Amino acid sequence: MTNITPRVEPDITESTRTLALQASGRGKRPPRSAWRLMLPTPTPWLVLGLVLAAVIALFGILGPLLVTDPTTIRDIGMTPPSGEHLLGTTQTGQDVLAQLAYATRGSLQIGLLVGVLATVLSLVFGIYGAYRGGLVDEGFSLLSNVFLVIPGLPLVIVIAGFVPREARGWWTIAIVLAITGWAAASRVLRAQTLSIRSRDYVAAARVSGERSWRVITVEILPNLLPVIASQFVGAVIAAILAEAGLAFIGLGASNSATLGTMLFYAQNGFALSLGAWWWFVPPGLIIALFGMGLALINFSIDEVIDPKLKDVRLHRRRAQRARRLERTNRS
Amino acid sequence: MTTSRRPVLTVDGLSVVYETESPVHAVSDASFELGAGEILGLAGESGCGKTTLAYAINRLHRPPARIAGGQVLFHDASGETIDVLGLAPDALRRFRWSKLSMVFQGAMNALNPVTSIRAQLHDTIRAHRPRTSRAEAERRSIEVLERVGVDPARIGSFPHELSGGMRQRVMIAMAMILEPQVMIMDEPTTALDVVVQRDILREIVRLKDELDFAVIFITHDLPLLLEISDRIAIMLQGRIVELDAADRLYRDAAHPYTRKLLGSFPSLSGSRGDFIRTGVMADETPGGAS
Amino acid sequence: APGGDSGATASDADTLITVGGQGDMQINFNPFSPSSIGGVGTIYEPLFFINKVGDAEPEPLLGVDQSWNEDGTVYTVTVRDDVTWSDGEPFTAADVAFTFSMLKDNPSINNIGFDGEVAADGDSVAFTFDSPSYVKGPDILNTVIVPEHLWADVSPTEFLDEQPVGTGAFELADFKPQAFTLAANPDYWGGEPELKAIRYISLSGNQAQADALAAGTIDWQTSPVPDIQNVPDRYPGYVNVTANQNQTVLASCASAEMGCSGPQTDPAVRQALSLAINRDQVNALAFQNTSTDISPTFVLLANQEQWISPSVVDPVVPTTPQADQARALLEGAGWALGGDGIYAKDGERLSLGVEVVTGWTDYITTIDTIAAQAREAGIEVVPVQSSWNEWTDKKQRGNFELAIDSLAQGPAPDPYYVYNNFFATTVPVGESSGNNFSRYADPDVSAAVEALQALAFDDTAAREPLMATIQDRIVADLPYIPVLTAGTSSQWNVAKFDGWPTDDDLYAFPAVWSRLDSAEVFKKLSPTGE
Amino acid sequence: MTAVEVSGLGKEYVTREGLRRRRLHAVDDVSFDLVPGRTVALVGESGSGKSTIAKLLTRLERPSSGAIHVRRGDGTPVSAKEYRRHVQMVFQDPFASLNPFHSIEHHIARPLRIHHRTRGAAETRERVLQMLERVNLTPAESFLHRRPHELSGGQRQRVAIARALAPGAQVLIADEPVSMLDVSIRLGVLNLLARLQREDDLAVLYITHDLATARHFSDEILVLYRGRIVERGPADAVILDPHHDYTKLLAMAAPDPERVGKVVAGEIAFDRSRIDNTTCYDHARGEWVGSAVPAGV
Amino acid sequence: MRFLLRKLAFYAIALWAALTINFALPRLLPGNPVDILLAKLQQRGGAVSDDTRRAYALLLGGDDQTPLLQQYVDYLGNLLRGDLGVSVSYYPAQVTDVISTSLAWTIALVGIATVLAAILGVVLGALAGWRPGSWLDSLVPATTLLSAVPYFWLALLLVYLLSLQLGLLPGSGGYNVVLTPGWNWPFISSTIQYGFLPALTIVIASVGGWLLGMRNMMVSTLSEDYIMTARAKGLPERQILMRYAARNAVLPSVAGFAISLGFVVSGSVITEQVFSYPGIGSKLLAAVTNNDYALMQGVFLYITLAVLGANLVVDLLYGLIDPRTRKG
Numbered sequence A: 001m002t003n004i005t006p007r008v009e010p011d012i013t014e015s016t017r018t019l020a021l022q023a024s025g026r027g028k029r030p031p032r033s034a035w036r037l038m039l040p041t042p043t044p045w046l047v048l049g050l051v052l053a054a055v056i057a058l059f060g061i062l063g064p065l066l067v068t069d070p071t072t073i074r075d076i077g078m079t080p081p082s083g084e085h086l087l088g089t090t091q092t093g094q095d096v097l098a099q100l101a102y103a104t105r106g107s108l109q110i111g112l113l114v115g116v117l118a119t120v121l122s123l124v125f126g127i128y129g130a131y132r133g134g135l136v137d138e139g140f141s142l143l144s145n146v147f148l149v150i151p152g153l154p155l156v157i158v159i160a161g162f163v164p165r166e167a168r169g170w171w172t173i174a175i176v177l178a179i180t181g182w183a184a185a186s187r188v189l190r191a192q193t194l195s196i197r198s199r200d201y202v203a204a205a206r207v208s209g210e211r212s213w214r215v216i217t218v219e220i221l222p223n224l225l226p227v228i229a230s231q232f233v234g235a236v237i238a239a240i241l242a243e244a245g246l247a248f249i250g251l252g253a254s255n256s257a258t259l260g261t262m263l264f265y266a267q268n269g270f271a272l273s274l275g276a277w278w279w280f281v282p283p284g285l286i287i288a289l290f291g292m293g294l295a296l297i298n299f300s301i302d303e304v305i306d307p308k309l310k311d312v313r314l315h316r317r318r319a320q321r322a323r324r325l326e327r328t329n330r331s
Numbered sequence B: 001m002t003t004s005r006r007p008v009l010t011v012d013g014l015s016v017v018y019e020t021e022s023p024v025h026a027v028s029d030a031s032f033e034l035g036a037g038e039i040l041g042l043a044g045e046s047g048c049g050k051t052t053l054a055y056a057i058n059r060l061h062r063p064p065a066r067i068a069g070g071q072v073l074f075h076d077a078s079g080e081t082i083d084v085l086g087l088a089p090d091a092l093r094r095f096r097w098s099k100l101s102m103v104f105q106g107a108m109n110a111l112n113p114v115t116s117i118r119a120q121l122h123d124t125i126r127a128h129r130p131r132t133s134r135a136e137a138e139r140r141s142i143e144v145l146e147r148v149g150v151d152p153a154r155i156g157s158f159p160h161e162l163s164g165g166m167r168q169r170v171m172i173a174m175a176m177i178l179e180p181q182v183m184i185m186d187e188p189t190t191a192l193d194v195v196v197q198r199d200i201l202r203e204i205v206r207l208k209d210e211l212d213f214a215v216i217f218i219t220h221d222l223p224l225l226l227e228i229s230d231r232i233a234i235m236l237q238g239r240i241v242e243l244d245a246a247d248r249l250y251r252d253a254a255h256p257y258t259r260k261l262l263g264s265f266p267s268l269s270g271s272r273g274d275f276i277r278t279g280v281m282a283d284e285t286p287g288g289a290s
Numbered sequence C: 001a002p003g004g005d006s007g008a009t010a011s012d013a014d015t016l017i018t019v020g021g022q023g024d025m026q027i028n029f030n031p032f033s034p035s036s037i038g039g040v041g042t043i044y045e046p047l048f049f050i051n052k053v054g055d056a057e058p059e060p061l062l063g064v065d066q067s068w069n070e071d072g073t074v075y076t077v078t079v080r081d082d083v084t085w086s087d088g089e090p091f092t093a094a095d096v097a098f099t100f101s102m103l104k105d106n107p108s109i110n111n112i113g114f115d116g117e118v119a120a121d122g123d124s125v126a127f128t129f130d131s132p133s134y135v136k137g138p139d140i141l142n143t144v145i146v147p148e149h150l151w152a153d154v155s156p157t158e159f160l161d162e163q164p165v166g167t168g169a170f171e172l173a174d175f176k177p178q179a180f181t182l183a184a185n186p187d188y189w190g191g192e193p194e195l196k197a198i199r200y201i202s203l204s205g206n207q208a209q210a211d212a213l214a215a216g217t218i219d220w221q222t223s224p225v226p227d228i229q230n231v232p233d234r235y236p237g238y239v240n241v242t243a244n245q246n247q248t249v250l251a252s253c254a255s256a257e258m259g260c261s262g263p264q265t266d267p268a269v270r271q272a273l274s275l276a277i278n279r280d281q282v283n284a285l286a287f288q289n290t291s292t293d294i295s296p297t298f299v300l301l302a303n304q305e306q307w308i309s310p311s312v313v314d315p316v317v318p319t320t321p322q323a324d325q326a327r328a329l330l331e332g333a334g335w336a337l338g339g340d341g342i343y344a345k346d347g348e349r350l351s352l353g354v355e356v357v358t359g360w361t362d363y364i365t366t367i368d369t370i371a372a373q374a375r376e377a378g379i380e381v382v383p384v385q386s387s388w389n390e391w392t393d394k395k396q397r398g399n400f401e402l403a404i405d406s407l408a409q410g411p412a413p414d415p416y417y418v419y420n421n422f423f424a425t426t427v428p429v430g431e432s433s434g435n436n437f438s439r440y441a442d443p444d445v446s447a448a449v450e451a452l453q454a455l456a457f458d459d460t461a462a463r464e465p466l467m468a469t470i471q472d473r474i475v476a477d478l479p480y481i482p483v484l485t486a487g488t489s490s491q492w493n494v495a496k497f498d499g500w501p502t503d504d505d506l507y508a509f510p511a512v513w514s515r516l517d518s519a520e521v522f523k524k525l526s527p528t529g530e
Numbered sequence D: 001m002t003a004v005e006v007s008g009l010g011k012e013y014v015t016r017e018g019l020r021r022r023r024l025h026a027v028d029d030v031s032f033d034l035v036p037g038r039t040v041a042l043v044g045e046s047g048s049g050k051s052t053i054a055k056l057l058t059r060l061e062r063p064s065s066g067a068i069h070v071r072r073g074d075g076t077p078v079s080a081k082e083y084r085r086h087v088q089m090v091f092q093d094p095f096a097s098l099n100p101f102h103s104i105e106h107h108i109a110r111p112l113r114i115h116h117r118t119r120g121a122a123e124t125r126e127r128v129l130q131m132l133e134r135v136n137l138t139p140a141e142s143f144l145h146r147r148p149h150e151l152s153g154g155q156r157q158r159v160a161i162a163r164a165l166a167p168g169a170q171v172l173i174a175d176e177p178v179s180m181l182d183v184s185i186r187l188g189v190l191n192l193l194a195r196l197q198r199e200d201d202l203a204v205l206y207i208t209h210d211l212a213t214a215r216h217f218s219d220e221i222l223v224l225y226r227g228r229i230v231e232r233g234p235a236d237a238v239i240l241d242p243h244h245d246y247t248k249l250l251a252m253a254a255p256d257p258e259r260v261g262k263v264v265a266g267e268i269a270f271d272r273s274r275i276d277n278t279t280c281y282d283h284a285r286g287e288w289v290g291s292a293v294p295a296g297v
Numbered sequence E: 001m002r003f004l005l006r007k008l009a010f011y012a013i014a015l016w017a018a019l020t021i022n023f024a025l026p027r028l029l030p031g032n033p034v035d036i037l038l039a040k041l042q043q044r045g046g047a048v049s050d051d052t053r054r055a056y057a058l059l060l061g062g063d064d065q066t067p068l069l070q071q072y073v074d075y076l077g078n079l080l081r082g083d084l085g086v087s088v089s090y091y092p093a094q095v096t097d098v099i100s101t102s103l104a105w106t107i108a109l110v111g112i113a114t115v116l117a118a119i120l121g122v123v124l125g126a127l128a129g130w131r132p133g134s135w136l137d138s139l140v141p142a143t144t145l146l147s148a149v150p151y152f153w154l155a156l157l158l159v160y161l162l163s164l165q166l167g168l169l170p171g172s173g174g175y176n177v178v179l180t181p182g183w184n185w186p187f188i189s190s191t192i193q194y195g196f197l198p199a200l201t202i203v204i205a206s207v208g209g210w211l212l213g214m215r216n217m218m219v220s221t222l223s224e225d226y227i228m229t230a231r232a233k234g235l236p237e238r239q240i241l242m243r244y245a246a247r248n249a250v251l252p253s254v255a256g257f258a259i260s261l262g263f264v265v266s267g268s269v270i271t272e273q274v275f276s277y278p279g280i281g282s283k284l285l286a287a288v289t290n291n292d293y294a295l296m297q298g299v300f301l302y303i304t305l306a307v308l309g310a311n312l313v314v315d316l317l318y319g320l321i322d323p324r325t326r327k328g
């Protein structure tokens, strides 16, 4: 499990405006579409993040179509990478690259499902609760706080221990992970919703006669998109890591290939002790790189949520120039 | 227009540029003199560069802002003249607050929320007079709090425990704790209620009379400036377009912008200014231009 | 006593370090408790030691002599008379009688199912049975004896026995949750062992054990290690010994009469699958080539070969696949090849699920390998992973098609035990099956097994025809599809100690977890001084 | 023509501090009428309850006591469903009252659609353009697709006014509509409001703490202090001839350029603890109303 | 005071929720754990009396006669008496006894590692945020890789490299088993030596989050007015950094500390497995593999209790460093 980033809670309600000001400050017309404003600015780190995430996602989506059957057994066990098997073979001569492709797909599937489920839960408990206020909000926020302090993975392990193996399909694992993983996002969303809810444009919409659901979905939600995106991305990383952990201790989804189960088999096949790094290292590396890709995307989304961060980056070079100019001025 | 009093601060041709993609000349060629014990008002609409100017005087501007030219000279009471823009970092640190202190635009948030008022008053003294004893620092802190009308018993409070008006008073107390010769006040009362604002203005004028420091008072509330300032500078797009004694500026302003600004304020007891309730509108600015 | 300092009497050079458990250990030296962490054989001794990998001759320990009466109903064991418990009390035949009556009184710990009468008389103990019971002798000899004067007043099922008092060559010196140490018993009747201390440490999992071996922090362990064929090179100072005792099988729910369903109830299917398996490949991929041949009669080839009936045509299962033969067999039994390359009959595809426990990676690999091989013969094999409990439950209730498992050997090296356990008695699907989860039922086999019980192990002439009957039937019916005889590999430190069993002199089964055997090994070890 | 009659309006907030509850009378027994073509100004210091009254009038909050009756010109009451078509509001902060995410068109089109003022996209677009032109945002087409952040503060406030008027509102609540704007454009917005009021014969409630604009922009002034009205009457009368101590304090505190250089340290500070809010001077009647009429007046 | 009461009330509710989840889980999920447990108990030589059956039925459900509410009350009563049942895999030991020895190990390991990671991350984050654009700051995004690495994978790699290949540190166990546990230096130094790699894993994998959070918060804080005031006051830079900027910026990190503890405990369950560390995580896994439901539930309760306790402590301490919360 990853640790969480202690999250700054910036004033999201100001962010669009500040971003627009920044855009105009750069001498450009601020972009017409609000959607465009909410896109993170392309920085080398973001590009790296997108490339990492996209390449790995593509590998998971298209990889299985291109590789050989990952279950095919060959007499050549544990062969190092070669022209024939680009990433070598496992103990039973199965092609590591092929397994990696399927396992990546499996992990992505779980990560995505958990991300979606956890986000939906956090939207319901965070946004709806905060919008309604009163007892509903008290109840929802108590619930999410309780879920936040109850340690997730041990709970998941206990649940997985109770669920019979054959019922432990990948979606069961996903649901369990989602149920134990929505609370942090919900808390962040709640705080942001509370601040947006007190904004005049929400009151204005109500005065115009908008209905509650429309106020939530049309007036509040779009402004939360960067936060939601960031929480979603975070949930996907956490889910992939958690599933890998579960699979590694033998509690993962039964009969489904994920990067975690791959590591589990590599570990049981003494891959590391035998120096078969090509079997042990790639699955972990894919998780780490994919996680890094998503985290870098989040890093850039953070700039949308809190434009001060962007300011710092934008001004970095200019500040240096300003300092230099000032120095030459003086002397 | 120069002042008849002994100058404490001379700003000469000061220019500040924000080095953004298209550089913003926030302050261009600003020159004025501040006399000892004088209140100099600085007015202008939002974004004209008032705050930038105030920061630049104390070299508080942060990159990407840079001082593109000009001079800031501080004429110490001792007779020495300090070139503020040329001070080395440590000398600058010592100069700040002891000679020239500031009360900021967002004074509501200018106090550190996690330490007590006492700690913040004390560290101001200690930073400049390291040898001050605790007791002495405490005595001095209580004294200035009393001066601005804050109950000294509140010295152990944290900022969030004080009302906005009290916080502003604490800021003013802090600004005078080292008895500086100049105080720059950047919209010190805009966030406050009219009644409270009045109390604080009265306090500032009284303290100034007692302690004889000079004040640069920044606001966009021209009627207010007219009431308290000796002289008023009008800023437009980074330039000081007019600088004159308050009453003269009110009665016969030279610059059209000044006149327009004055016209924007309907008088409480007098005529309506440019406000038209009935009849044809002369000055309803058409949209499009922002 | 626990808490004592083991370091005072034993130096590192004469302390043997081995694996005791996983995680924190909970103190429990009750030899009859399933959660017992140690002491069987080392602290508590049995009457005799029977080497399952050697010939069947029992070696005297607490007993010095044993014999059956004429008709096999009374078993008399004479006990040693110069033995004292480690608390100084003398050991007597009464302790033996006490131990067995205690077992009889507490069914939950009576693992050997002792149902006779026991009586001590001087230095001999008599075990009396209602019917001839030669086959029960080895169980009696293997049971460890506890002191009556300490055990008479405790509940043997819940007794934790934190300060064990035994007669064995070692005593408990020190217990900590991460390790406990046994120290040599200076007053041991057989003389103080040269090995001064044994430290059992906690290590979780195969990887940790392999790592410990690589780091040289452990002297004896029994678990698979990487690159098992090259242990002396990879782990200098260590050798590997493999003993092949576990007959790996694909057990089928075989008997349609008992309620089994699925293609595997057809003997032709079982035979065909057996023919389709490439055992060489399985051995290489799943077992690092440590497994050995298996006999379809389930007589252990290593030390019981003499019991294979000459009437069995193929006493050893061929290791190369015969897919053509398998296809012919299936077609002869009415199966027809379907469009997907898999045989089918009456609309039923020849698809077999094999139950396996999650995490048993060598078995999972075995099934994966067999699945690929069986496809060549038009048979689909699908692994079904579940937890140990569910796997056990499915086997017990007959809710499975095939299950990979190994056939447990008996207390003595004789095929009788396998036949009695796995082929003799049966119950319908849904009821708990006991050992014979294939639910194989054949009246001739059952009768022959029963007849074997009344015969002494050395009554070769009378036993051979019965063996032939059993073996002919089970080789034809194949309720358990033989795969290989899996090896149990141990690695030990020959640099530090002498006296280990060798392939030539396998005086005990060389697994450290086989406690009676490892106790024998400990007594024979001597530190080299390194 | 819609008129609003507010009688005995009260709003009580219950604030919880841990286990203790505190009642706060934000608004207490306030009555006034909003009549077509007339502007009522509501002045008072921060926290006196001005915005609370606005929220009650726009039904963002429910009154704890009293009633708000809205009637058409013919005297028929306006139903709850139609309420928001008749009563609309302009908020204080133009940077906060427009959703940064949506286009200007969205902001004006929504009320039209909600209140079925238009049918079909084309008609809606037509009406939106018309509204933009009415608030002097020309050329209107160029504003349709802009986002609020592309507009200056004054332009935004015009959009907010257009939005409020879009459903055909007859009663407009303007809560400090210009206090967040730059001084130089404040009058422009107020002039626009005045023009629209004339054209549509609107009833306007103008909430402000700026006495000067209150005086010139409104017909009647209500001075609010701690939730209660302490002085009411025609605009000039209240400002030029304040009776209640609180009104005097307000008038004195308001900057007045006529008093150039008048702020002196000696100016007496008011003792605010003496001010009481249970009495009210009504200029129209020329007398004190309320529980205790202060002596010496 | 009110603040305190509110907090205590919240933790009481959270604890109650955990207990109730524990009660509900076996009853909601398919399968009948009582039967498995009793079968296993019998297998282990346990006598299954009616009392035993009822005790397990209380713990795990499966008692159809008693009304659910009564079961719930009895269950809570049992917990209050510290009766978590008997562990099957360690039969006949009590669950509480089985757990108590391992708890200290986990608390020490996770506690120390988390504190180290937090301090390291916060300090580096503060420095990076203090001088945005410095070389330290430009490395910040790279630390995201660290937080995305699977704990156990990193642990195995570290064991392989540092322990097996280089032989620098022991790769498994909690201390040198030759030593006698207690407050003696050889033992303590050995626990440090053995705890180093697991702690390193936790630190590496969690330091990135702290760093990033602190750095971002620092950037936000630097634009606050009170920082500008501090500059204008002519305070020394060090003092501005420590007493004004970092002091305020660290608040969310402190608030997040307790919550992150829960996450780190989770991560350490698997890390402990890799290092054969004698902590509570390995107990949990042992319980799961052995279907020792009573132990499983017991471990979960203990972990929850520990995390809740840590949260409470941090929450109370938070009141000390952020005066604004004291008002409640």
Ligand SMILES: Nc1ncnc2c1ncn2[C@@H]1O[C@H](COP(=O)(O)OP(=O)(O)OP(=O)(O)O)[C@@H](O)[C@H]1O
Binding pocket: A025, B018, B020, B024, B026, B044, B045, B046, B047, B048, B049, B050, B051, B052, B053, B064, B105, B220
């Ligand atoms: N960090 C910055 N980067 C770029 N431009 C800036 C920055 N800060 C201020 N500016 C620009 O400099 C000009 C002057 O700003 P300044 O804050 O001094 O105005 P002001 O007169 O104080 O306004 P207000 O009355 O709103 O406080 C403005 O046009 C503003 O957009």
Ligand SMILES: Nc1ncnc2c1ncn2[C@@H]1O[C@H](COP(=O)(O)OP(=O)(O)OP(=O)(O)O)[C@@H](O)[C@H]1O
Binding pocket: D013, D014, D015, D024, D026, D044, D045, D046, D047, D048, D049, D050, D051, D052, D053, D209
């Ligand atoms: N939702 C609420 N819950 C509790 N108290 C409230 C709430 N809204 C307003 N109040 C209180 O009611 C009183 C009146 O508030 P209101 O916003 O009406 O003042 P105002 O006159 O509009 O002030 P300002 O000039 O600052 O806008 C204040 O004391 C405020 O704290």
Ligand SMILES: [Mg+2]
Binding pocket: B050, B051, B052, B105, B186
């Ligand atoms: Mg400013």
Ligand SMILES: [Mg+2]
Binding pocket: D050, D051, D052, D175
């Ligand atoms: Mg208000």
